[in-house]
Amino acid sequence: MVHRILIVTAVAAEADSVSAGLDLSGPDGPEHLPLPGGFALRRHTGGSVRADVLVGGVGPAAVAAATGTALAAASLKDADSGYDLVVSAGIAGGFPPVAPLGTVVVSGAVVAADLGAETPDGYLTVEELGFGRSSHPVAESLTGRIAAALAAGGLAHTVGPVLTVSTVTGTAGRAAALAERHPGAAAEAMEGFGVAEAAAAYGVPVVEVRAVSNAVGPRDRAAWRIGEALDALRRAFALLSRTDLVEPS
Numbered sequence: 001m002v003h004r005i006l007i008v009t010a011v012a013a014e015a016d017s018v019s020a021g022l023d024l025s026g027p028d029g030p031e032h033l034p035l036p037g038g039f040a041l042r043r044h045t046g047g048s049v050r051a052d053v054l055v056g057g058v059g060p061a062a063v064a065a066a067t068g069t070a071l072a073a074a075s076l077k078d079a080d081s082g083y084d085l086v087v088s089a090g091i092a093g094g095f096p097p098v099a100p101l102g103t104v105v106v107s108g109a110v111v112a113a114d115l116g117a118e119t120p121d122g123y124l125t126v127e128e129l130g131f132g133r134s135s136h137p138v139a140e141s142l143t144g145r146i147a148a149a150l151a152a153g154g155l156a157h158t159v160g161p162v163l164t165v166s167t168v169t170g171t172a173g174r175a176a177a178l179a180e181r182h183p184g185a186a187a188e189a190m191e192g193f194g195v196a197e198a199a200a201a202y203g204v205p206v207v208e209v210r211a212v213s214n215a216v217g218p219r220d221r222a223a224w225r226i227g228e229a230l231d232a233l234r235r236a237f238a239l240l241s242r243t244d245l246v247e248p249s
């Protein structure tokens with residue numbers, strides 16, 4: 001049985017790292033498939049895996065639109081075109097000391113960290129406000145398989161909540177507030193929750209895989225390690241392309 005995986009990144013540089021890691025296509029490289037809305041899939045096929053890589057844009061709204069488009073197009077085509085798993089992938093800020101620079105974070109949960117309300121008594125989530133949801137859990141069986149593959153390849157990694165924010169954290173105060181509100185938070189990025197909402201609408205499991213390019217905290221551009229993070233992302237997907245990620249049904 002062919003396992004069909006949709007991997008969504010924010011920008012082309014992240015998609016390039018994922019594609020370089022996926023050891024699936026022949027010498028001609030991945031097939032390019034246009035989607036409505038100006039989006040496009042890079043289709044990697046090999047063995048029993050079909051992995052479509054999608055550049056979805058920065059932020060939860062842009063990436064939800066792109067992911068929803070890919071999932072809708074697949075669902076309208078035929079029964080074999082749907083996806084078994086959606087992966088939100090890219091670089092991220094890591095919460096020190098949980099997720100150091102250059103390491104990989106696998107989401108134990110995909111959490112919308114600023115989807116709620118500030119009140120004089122503190123922050124309220126959308127659940128506390130009485131509507132919507134702010135977290136998508138990820139099955140331990142899935143995070144366990146991913147973690148085992150990364151460990152087997154000697155790639156340093158952490159499993160923990162990955163926060164989705166619309167504003168990159170740039171102060172120690174906000175980093176501390178997020179860490180207190182989300183115990184064990186491993187990383188923050190800007191797309192996971194948008195990808196997860198689209199995947200949930202189509203009943204497809206989701207997980208986030210992030211490589212840490214910077215620490216969550218006071219803004220320090222000189223300390224960013226984007227090249228190292230993109231290389232860790234490539235190594236992660238090289239290991240994952242040899243791993244059975246889809247739950248047996």
Ligand SMILES: O=C(O)c1cccc(C(=O)CC[C@H]2O[C@@H](n3cnc4c(=O)[nH]cnc43)[C@H](O)[C@@H]2O)c1
Nearest residue numbers: 010058091092093168169188189190191214216219
């Ligand atoms: O200008 C800054 O201070 C700054 C710091 C970190 C990242 C950015 C970006 O514009 C990149 C956003 C892009 O990369 C992901 N990302 C990477 N690091 C973080 C982070 O610490 N917090 C949130 N997102 C991060 C994110 O998913 C976007 O796709 C600017």
